Amino acid sequence: MIGVNPLEQLARARDASRISAVSQLGRAIDRYAVNQEGTYPAASTTWQDTLVSAGEIKGVVSAPANSFACSAVNNQGNICYAVGTSSYCPGTNTSIWTILESKLYSNKIGCSSGQYPYAIYQSFTGKIGYICGGTYDGGVDICYPLVDL
Numbered sequence: 001m002i003g004v005n006p007l008e009q010l011a012r013a014r015d016a017s018r019i020s021a022v023s024q025l026g027r028a029i030d031r032y033a034v035n036q037e038g039t040y041p042a043a044s045t046t047w048q049d050t051l052v053s054a055g056e057i058k059g060v061v062s063a064p065a066n067s068f069a070c071s072a073v074n075n076q077g078n079i080c081y082a083v084g085t086s087s088y089c090p091g092t093n094t095s096i097w098t099i100l101e102s103k104l105y106s107n108k109i110g111c112s113s114g115q116y117p118y119a120i121y122q123s124f125t126g127k128i129g130y131i132c133g134g135t136y137d138g139g140v141d142i143c144y145p146l147v148d149l
Helices: 006-035 047-053 103-109
Strands: 079-086 089-099 116-122 127-133
Touching: 006 047, 006 079, 006 089, 006 103, 006 116, 006 127, 047 079, 103 116, 103 127
Parallel strands: none
Antiparallel strands: 079 089, 089 116, 116 127
């Protein structure tokens, strides 16, 4: 009988929580933009506070921290946020992302050595996708093509 490493099981559970948080915030960002006539919260370390003030979420949503925690400037609750334009999609869009830790996602999306899987919500697509990246995630493109799982 082959079992799954208990540490990997715990990492998968934390990743499930991270993905849920990114999804919840993605839906909240979309509602906020509709209610604010297409305007998104400013990119800052308090971007979730804007969603709380607008009534889109009840409180700041946090993802479990890990050693690969989101390092971008606009990090609140271990979840990063960017707003802007991109050559990959028209208009102003947002991305909300965090780094995952389980080997399950690294293997599924084909991360190479030194890369980590990211769960990213893009307002352009209206859904979560996945991508491999390095430990410094300040350069995640707002509309970069993602892997669906």
